[in-house]
Amino acid sequence: MSSKAFTDNEKIAKELRSMIDGDVLSTDISRQLYSTAACIYELTPLVIVVPRHREDVVNVLKYSSDSGVPITARGAGSGLAGAALGTGIILDFTKYMNNLLSVDGEVAVVQPGLIYGKLNKMLRERNLHFAPDPSSGDFCSIGGMLGTNAAGPHTLKFGATKDWIESLTIVTADGEVMTTSELELDNIVEDGSSFMKYAKGVRGILEPNADLINSARPNVNKNSSGYNVYEVIHEDKLDINKLLVGSEGTLGIVTEAKLRLIETPKSKGFALVSCATLEKAGDSVNRLMELAPAALDMIDDKLVELSVTANPHLREIIPSEARFVLFAEFFGETDEEVSSKLDEVNSAVMGSGRPAFSVKNSTDTDEMERLWSVRKSAVGILSKIKGSKKPVAFAEDGTVHYSLVGEYLEKITEIFKSEGVEGTAFGHAGNGNLHIRPMLDLRNEEDLNKMISIAKRSHEVVKEMNGTMTGEHADGIARTPYIKEFFPEMYPLFKQIKDLFDPNNLMNPGKIVSDAPQDVDENLRYGIGYARQETNTFLDDSKWTDMTELCHGCGTCVQYCPVSIATNDESSTARAKANLLRGVLSGKLGSESLLSIDFKNVIDECVNCKLCLVECPTEIDIPGLAQRARALYLEENGISFRNRLLGATKQLSEFSTALSPFSNWFLSIGIFRRLLAKLIGIHPDRKIQKFRRGSLQNKTFPEIQKGTRDEVVYFGGCHAHYSDPRGELKSTIRLFEKLGVKVRLPEWRCCGAASLSLGQLDSAASDAVENVGLLLPFVRKGMKIITSSGSCGYALKYELPELVGTDEAREVAAAVVDLYDYLGTLDSENAFDGEWKPIEMKVVYHQPCQHRAQNTKYDATRLLKKIPGMNFAPIEKACCGIAGTLGYKLETFDLSMKIGEPLFKDIIENSPDYVITGTGTCQMQISQATEIPTIHPVTLLNRSYTPHDKP
Ligand SMILES: Cc1cc2nc3c(=O)[nH]c(=O)nc-3n(C[C@H](O)[C@H](O)[C@H](O)COP(=O)(O)OP(=O)(O)OC[C@H]3O[C@@H](n4cnc5c(N)ncnc54)[C@H](O)[C@@H]3O)c2cc1C
Numbered sequence: 026m027s028s029k030a031f032t033d034n035e036k037i038a039k040e041l042r043s044m045i046d047g048d049v050l051s052t053d054i055s056r057q058l059y060s061t062a063a064c065i066y067e068l069t070p071l072v073i074v075v076p077r078h079r080e081d082v083v084n085v086l087k088y089s090s091d092s093g094v095p096i097t098a099r100g101a102g103s104g105l106a107g108a109a110l111g112t113g114i115i116l117d118f119t120k121y122m123n124n125l126l127s128v129d130g131e132v133a134v135v136q137p138g139l140i141y142g143k144l145n146k147m148l149r150e151r152n153l154h155f156a157p158d159p160s161s162g163d164f165c166s167i168g169g170m171l172g173t174n175a176a177g178p179h180t181l182k183f184g185a186t187k188d189w190i191e192s193l194t195i196v197t198a199d200g201e202v203m204t205t206s207e208l209e210l211d212n213i214v215e216d217g218s219s220f221m222k223y224a225k226g227v228r229g230i231l232e233p234n235a236d237l238i239n240s241a242r243p244n245v246n247k248n249s250s251g252y253n254v255y256e257v258i259h260e261d262k263l264d265i266n267k268l269l270v271g272s273e274g275t276l277g278i279v280t281e282a283k284l285r286l287i288e289t290p291k292s293k294g295f296a297l298v299s300c301a302t303l304e305k306a307g308d309s310v311n312r313l314m315e316l317a318p319a320a321l322d323m324i325d326d327k328l329v330e331l332s333v334t335a336n337p338h339l340r341e342i343i344p345s346e347a348r349f350v351l352f353a354e355f356f357g358e359t360d361e362e363v364s365s366k367l368d369e370v371n372s373a374v375m376g377s378g379r380p381a382f383s384v385k386n387s388t389d390t391d392e393m394e395r396l397w398s399v400r401k402s403a404v405g406i407l408s409k410i411k412g413s414k415k416p417v418a419f420a421e422d423g424t425v426h427y428s429l430v431g432e433y434l435e436k437i438t439e440i441f442k443s444e445g446v447e448g449t450a451f452g453h454a455g456n457g458n459l460h461i462r463p464m465l466d467l468r469n470e471e472d473l474n475k476m477i478s479i480a481k482r483s484h485e486v487v488k489e490m491n492g493t494m495t496g497e498h499a500d501g502i503a504r505t506p507y508i509k510e511f512f513p514e515m516y517p518l519f520k521q522i523k524d525l526f527d528p529n530n531l532m533n534p535g536k537i538v539s540d541a542p543q544d545v546d547e548n549l550r551y552g553i554g555y556a557r558q559e560t561n562t563f564l565d566d567s568k569w570t571d572m573t574e575l576c577h578g579c580g581t582c583v584q585y586c587p588v589s590i591a592t593n594d595e596s597s598t599a600r601a602k603a604n605l606l607r608g609v610l611s612g613k614l615g616s617e618s619l620l621s622i623d624f625k626n627v628i629d630e631c632v633n634c635k636l637c638l639v640e641c642p643t644e645i646d647i648p649g650l651a652q653r654a655r656a657l658y659l660e661e662n663g664i665s666f667r668n669r670l671l672g673a674t675k676q677l678s679e680f681s682t683a684l685s686p687f688s689n690w691f692l693s694i695g696i697f698r699r700l701l702a703k704l705i706g707i708h709p710d711r712k713i714q715k716f717r718r719g720s721l722q723n724k725t726f727p728e729i730q731k732g733t734r735d736e737v738v739y740f741g742g743c744h745a746h747y748s749d750p751r752g753e754l755k756s757t758i759r760l761f762e763k764l765g766v767k768v769r770l771p772e773w774r775c776c777g778a779a780s781l782s783l784g785q786l787d788s789a790a791s792d793a794v795e796n797v798g799l800l801l802p803f804v805r806k807g808m809k810i811i812t813s814s815g816s817c818g819y820a821l822k823y824e825l826p827e828l829v830g831t832d833e834a835r836e837v838a839a840a841v842v843d844l845y846d847y848l849g850t851l852d853s854e855n856a857f858d859g860e861w862k863p864i865e866m867k868v869v870y871h872q873p874c875q876h877r878a879q880n881t882k883y884d885a886t887r888l889l890k891k892i893p894g895m896n897f898a899p900i901e902k903a904c905c906g907i908a909g910t911l912g913y914k915l916e917t918f919d920l921s922m923k924i925g926e927p928l929f930k931d932i933i934e935n936s937p938d939y940v941i942t943g944t945g946t947c948q949m950q951i952s953q954a955t956e957i958p959t960i961h962p963v964t965l966l967n968r969s970y971t972p973h974d975k976p
């Protein structure tokens with residue numbers, strides 16, 4: 026039965042709400058968020074269920090069975106083939122059912138929504154890990170890995186997900202719960218349990234067909250196509266897990282998995298092997314495979330070229346004659362064992378008559394990371410390709426025997442050539458598993474036809490080579506239309522399996538087995554039917570339209586967006602914003618929805634931290650899009666008094682400073698804070714930094730000029746001037762003096778960071794125009810504008826030219842330099858030729874997100890680490906959660922603290938004397954949450970650095 030028969034999603038949602046504890050989402054906005062994933066397809070579900078526990082899943086499946094509404098399970102939506110899309114009920118496991126339940130020896134019990142990277146992080150202290158390692162591991166879920174039989178570079182050594190499963194707890198199509206285990210064939214008996222029923226059924230289907238199964242098995246060492254019937258019966262045992270893993274939620278829904286773990290390797294070595302031709306690369310693969318590498322990956326000539334063009338420094342690693350590059354990793358019990366393997370690599374591929382012309386070996390952790398990063402950054406580089414033709418994934422995972430990988434790529438290249446398309450290939454050469462990406466614009470009919478032809482032809486190529494259409498990404502929507510033809514003898518068995526588990530075809534219909542699968546070119550996110558609608562908003566500007574369409578749904582933001590990490594809500598991800606805006610652009614959501622509160626609520630979950638600009642592979646400006654969408658809403662609905670106040674940071678700071686110390690006293694008294702909460706909506710628990718007199722403006726230092734080196738403008742911002750004039754402000758000035766840099770502090774206006782985060786673009790723009798007028802004369806004299814606050818620096822460098830839109834604004838923005846970048850450059854020119862006095866203290870350094878987003882060459886640690894006696898405890902990069910004004914507001918204070926939790930925990934566990942951080946609001950948030958004092962980096966630098974002539 027097809028879900029197309031169901032139209033009343035509100036009725037379904039109401040019925041589901043009455044039977045489960047979890048959330049049921051049914052608005053057009055929520056349905057749009059779940060309509061796509063990291064694939065080229067878009068299917069709108071009826072409702073989304075976010076189950077809290079297994080019983081919810083049982084009830085939903087019973088509902089499905091009774092009503093005929095189909096179900097599709099979803100993890101992080103990072104699947105590339107459309108396997109997690111459906112038109113019925115979507116079950117999202119990542120919000121609540123995402124826990125590590127137990128670890129006992131080398132076995133972990135997990136819920137399906139747990140993110141793979143988080144699991145391994147939790148296992149680190151036990152020196153254990155879950156071995157299958159997809160490149161998407163930082164953001165994909167265990168449920169998704171089970172659904173696709175995910176694999177990764179180290180599958181070569183360790184196998185795929187299916188090889189590490191002890192047992193699964195599954196809810197079946199009729200809502201029964203069963204826990205699987207490996208069974209002796211003799212022990213399969215009718216005992217009334219679901220498990221035995223299915224075990225018996227599977228045995229009955231597979232055993233009589235053992236010869237067929239053996240003869241039809243693709244000759245590959247990894248496979249995610251069709252049902253994995255090949256290993257289920259083995260040596261008088263039946264392991265049903267081998268069948269369930271990779272079944273894309275079409276046979277049952279996993280609610281718990283018992284995973285086998287393994288010790289992390291003791292010693293590692295790495296070899297980067299360069300070859301001049303494809304033939305030689307293929308030869309190298311065969312020779313390297315003889316040495317049993319743990320991983321053996323490859324990038325092709327186009328990617329080598331793209332990588333080096335994007336990152337010219339890679340030429341230090343990749344020789345200019347290199348056309349194909351292989352990445353081989355070796356694990357061993359001892360360093361000696363690994364070193365001798367690396368020697369063997371050299372003799373296997375280098376020298377007369379051998380295929381490679383260069384090998385770079387390493388056993389150094391940082392260097393190995395640097396060499397691996399060439400391969401890992403390849404996908405990111407593809408994501409950044411500009412223009413209408415994009416690298417498209419639909420036949421992207423073909424797999425052949427590794428000895429045929431050169432021949433396979435040659436044939437694919439011939440297909441690209443004859444179709445007249447550019448394309449690239451990369452992937453796991455040791456598994457014969459190449460990710461091919463033709464460059465196509467699917468909105469163009471000619472390219473769409475090429476896609477259909479390339480899909481068909483490339484599947485034929487792998488079939489001729491006795492390979493498989495997908496080694497790790499699964500069939501999904503992209504490959505299901507070809508399954509019958511690809512596995513003509515096996516398809517009837519696949520169908521019997523499906524009928525056994527899901528006779529009414531309600532579990533993820535249209536995947537793997539389907540009588541009427543959707544065509545590869547149907548329901549495309551961007552197909553020939555896609556047309557940009559006029560909206561009479563900023564979205565009509567091609568800059569923002571193109572920006573919206575950059576998001577390819579990969580899901581990386583699930584794990585870098587601090588709001589998404591804190592809430593585990595799909596609506597919090599960066600892609601959620603892009604999905605909604607695309608919904609408006611495509612006409613699926615009317616442009617009036619831009620003004621709806623549901624839309625605004627999703628947009629408001631972007632807290633303007635800017636990490637999208639550095640962490641998203643496409644560098645999409647989600648915060649810029651969110652600011653503009655928020656501004657539209659405000660235009661229609663007006664700005665609240667509280668938000669006006671929060672946006673007027675500079676005026677408010679000036680006023681409070683003028684009234685200090687009375688204002689500080691006022692803001693510290695509980696009753697007044699509660700009054701502020703009532704009257705204007707500032708959270709009563711928000712501890713606000715003290716205001717201090719001592720701001721300096723319209724001044725030049727040193728007043729008696731002895732500076733020789735440079736003359737700069739210092740833009741300190743509100744925190745330096747009004748909260749830390751004796752620290753951040755004066756230390757910066759003093760340090761410049763010590764370095765012989767003449768400093769000017771001209772008049773200035775607010776950088777606009779707060780107003781922008783609140784969507785108050787007009788007031789930010791008017792300050793920006795004034796700042797251009799105030800700063801341009803100095804810039805024209807050749808001075809740089811130095812910022813010591815991450816948020817001011819970001820706003821002046823990137824937001825100001827966008828807001829003002831003139832050449833003058835761009836000139837000013839181009840002169841803005843972050844303080845640590847400036848000092849780092851001076852240091853590289855040996856300007857710090859004085860003495861660094863010891864400061865004995867244990868510290869942690871927190872880099873504010875908006876500093877990170879500036880992607881500067883140097884950060885504060887370059888100089889801080891010169892201070893003798895300062896002991897740095899390492900902490901992970903994370904957001905503190907203050908996020909502009911988020912941490913002030915009554916309704917978002919708790920979220921702000923939750924976002925910061927991982928960072929606070931990390932800091933507290935290290936118990937430093939001080940937290941060093943360069944943005945005032947981060948200082949305020951961290952000191953409140955951890956009760957550990959915070960300090961600006963420049964204060965310590967100035968305290969320690971003493972030039973020889975002691976000015
Ligand atoms: C940049 C990038 C790199 C990638 N690299 C790799 C790689 O190296 N190796 C690799 O294998 N894949 C890779 N992938 C693909 C993808 O990450 C994997 O397929 C991953 O396993 C999907 O996990 P997910 O949580 O996103 O699942 P989803 O995409 O949400 O779902 C995948 C499938 O699992 C099913 N499923 C989810 N939860 C359950 C459940 N509880 N019970 C039953 N079925 C369930 C879904 O129905 C669907 O069929 C990559 C993707 C991207 C974007």
Ligand code: SF4
Nearest residue numbers: 576579580582600641
């Ligand atoms: S916003 Fe970026 S990281 Fe997130 S899904 Fe889109 S492309 Fe991927």
Ligand code: SF4
Nearest residue numbers: 586631632634635637
């Ligand atoms: S800018 Fe920050 S808060 Fe906004 S979507 Fe990107 S990562 Fe999330």
